[in-house]
Amino acid sequence: MSRIPAEALRLLIPALSLVTLLAAVFWLQPRAMSYTGLNLLFNLAVPIALATVAQMLIMAVNDLDLSMGTFVSFVACVTATFLHDTPLIGVLILLAAIGVYAALGVIIHLRNLPAIVVTLGMSFVWGGLAVLILPAPGGAAPGWALAVMKSKxxxxxxxxxxxxxIALVAHLIVMRSSFGVLIRGLGGNPRSVARAGWSVLMVRAGAYALAAAFAVAAGIALVGLTTAADANIALRYTLLSIAGVILGGGEFTGGRVSPAGAVIGALTLTLAGSFLSFLRLSPDWQIGAQGAILIIVLALRLVLRRIEQGSGGGRRA
Amino acid sequence: MMSLARLMRRPWIWSFVAALAVWLATVAVTGLGGAGGLAQATLTFAAFSVLVGIGQMFVITLGPGNIDLSVPATMTLAGTLALKLMNGAEGMVIAGLGVALLVGLAVGLANYALIKALRIPPIIATLSMSFLIQSAAIWSNRGLRIKPPAALADFTTAATLGVPNLALVAGAVSVLAWVLLNRTVYGRRIAAIGQSLPAARMAGMPVDGTRLATYVLCAVLAAVCGFLLASFSGGAALNMGAEYLLMSIAVVIIGGTAVAGGDSNVPGIWGAALFMFLVVSMLNSYGFGAGVRLIMTGLIIIAVIVLASGRRPGTG
Structure with a gap:
């Protein structure tokens, strides 16, 4: 077997699962194989993909953000109100929110806190702010967000x-920029990053701020699609984004993440829902199917890893 | 006899101090008249958090990365199936509890089977599993709302000697959990695995068996909690478990259990559960809206964690 870069191999299973699922959808519903069909299948995947990349950045530094869903909902509420009515104030609020994420990174690092718990607490804060801004569903999408999301x-x-x-930008930042290398280095071996003369604190804060920027984009894209917002609009993004990262070949520890894979993972999860409705299965099982797909992909990955190890000659228990 | 200074060094004391402070702050506004009723409600709702919290604590004690995200889905499925089977009949209460226990057992086994067979982090395994369980719950629930048997509903809402029955149940479970953790080989094994899995394995401990038992225990407690919650609130709702995901993790951490594993704490869970409910009712009695209440809850949780982390340097 010729040498395939590890990075590409990592993408093989996510890409294969997406293609398989897409083929199955086309087979069930040939009309989906069109410009409009594809757009309908995938347009809700755009905000999910952005949120997944955001979650991936947090996971790259060995943390986990359990407030992703409430944060994207908060951003959606700000977008549908302040960003639409008074753009300057809206931009300032969103910048402040990114600042809060950077501050979270600092606090988590300085006090050595578990990110899971801090973001859990923050999920209450974002949820509360979203309710304050938009007590009832409503608001309006800024014209430019609509124009981008509805463009043809x-x-x-x-x-x-x-x-x-999204995949290209995330790939350039995470895999090709020196800051991306630092983020992944922090996940892999914080001490070596520190010994190389970098401030681990700044890297973590930067990773959090960058993740927040992607999550902000997710909220704006979501409002561009739905044209209105609601305080609970994106709550399921927390679990979807984690699942998307894992589906895309990312791992929990060690800074091993794949931006392109994360986007593919998000697309796969979105497609899973459509696939089920084309199968005329009861919508009751939609969430379950996403779980099942996750399990199948992880099983495939295990098989692939076994093969990889087997061909390398080394046998490990 | 424990001296005051020694008492203050216990990791769980802070959650009780915080709970007491919040209780006083609430009573200061509502007056002493409401204090008794508040205590009753607090004990009842804290009981649910304690039940799921204890299960989650056993899992978290297993070490970094161990967390059970399937708790809410398990609660919903157990509550739904049990109520469906009992169908309001008094004679079926034991059978209903049996079904809830079986759901817990099945979920626990399935969770660990995934963790072991696919070699994936427990967060992902229990997350995928919770999708499947949630679907099963939606499918079996289908908008029907069955009332629990009257005797069971009465039991869950009544009090014995002034203490709510649910608090007594949670209290008994807590005592068992304490004995299990601190006085049995199984408890020592959990702590050992949490402190160092390779070391535990080298010492010849049955690592897989212990972890399997722990995931089953957590799922069974979640199922029992779902059974009681559905009986208490007069029916199973699809979102009934939703808030208990955050709750189960929050009470464990605020209660002084080390997030890194290997060191658990039963009394702290009670303090944290009382604290969590009291914070919400304090903000309610101050007349804050839902938004402000959520923000304050979040900030208070973070503040408590930041403070709590300060007194144990080197851990986290």
Whole structure:
């Protein structure tokens, strides 16, 4: 077997599962194989993909953000109110929110706190702020967000282009920039990052701020699609984003993440829902199917890892 | 006799101090007239948090990465199936409890089977599992609302000698959990695995058996909690477990159990559960809206954790 870069191998299973699922959807519903069909299948995946990349950045430094869903909901509420009515104040609020994430990174690092618990507490805070801003569903999407999300570029649907752009940008930042290397280094071996003369504190804060920036984009994209917001609009993003990262070949520890994989993971999870409705299965089992797909993909990955180890000659228990 | 200074060094004392402070702050506003009723309600709702919290604590004690995210789904499925089977009949209460226990057993076994067979982190295994359980619960619930048998509903809402029955149940479970953790080989094994899994394995401990038992225990407690909660609130609702995911983790951490594992704490869970409910009712009695209440709850949780982490340097 010729040498395949580990990075590409990591993407093999996520990509294969997406293609398989897409083929199954096309087989069940050939009409989905069109410009409009593809856009409908994937447009809700755009905000999920952004949130998944955000979660991936947090997971790259060995943390986990349990407030992702409430934070994206909060951003959606700000977008549908302040960003629409008084753009300047809206931008300031969102920048402040990114600042809060950076501060969380600092606190978590300085006091050596478990990120799970701190973000859990923050999920109450974001949820409360969202309720204060928008007590009842409503608001309106800023014109430019609508224009971007509802645009109809020639040949390739908006949702596909957006997914590619997100994957490319995330890939450039995480895999090709020196800051990305530091983030992954922090996840892999914090001491070596520190010994190389970097401030571990700044790297963690930066990773959190960058994640918040992606989550802000997720909230704005979501409002661009739904044209209105609600304090509970994105609560399921917390679990979806974690599942998406794992589906895409990311791991919990060690800074081993894959931005392109994360986007593919988000697309796969979104597609899973459509696949089920095309199968005419009861919507009761939609969530369950996402769980089942997660389990199947993880099982495949285990098989692949076994093969990889077997061909390498080394036998490990 | 424990001296005051020694008492103050116990990791669980802070959650009780915090709970007492919040209780006083509430009574200061509502007056002493409401104090008794508040204590009753607090004990009842704390009982649910304690039940799921103890299960979660056993799992968290197993070490970094061990956490059970399937708690809410398990609660919902157990409550739904048990109520469906009992169908309001008094004679079926034991059978209903049996079904709830079976659901817990099955979920626990399935969770650990996934963790072991796929070699995936417990967070992902229990997350995927919770999707499946939640679907099963939605499918079996289907908008029907069956009332619990009257005797069972009475039991869950009544009090014995001034203490709510549910608090007594949770109290008994807590005592058992304490004995299990501190006085049995199994409890020592959990702590040992939490402190160092490779060391525990080298020492020849049955690591897999212990972890399996722990995941089953957590799921069974969640199922029992779901059974009681559904009986208490007059029916099983699909979102009934939702708030207990955050709650089960929060009471464990605020109660002074080390997040890194290997060191658990039963009394602290009670302090934290009382504290969590009292915070909400304090903010309620001050007349805050839902938004402010949520924000304050979150900030108070974070503040308690930041403070609590300060007194144990080197751990986290």
């Amino acid at each position: 570029p020639p040949l390739v649907p908006m949702a596909i282009i957006a997914a590619l752009v």
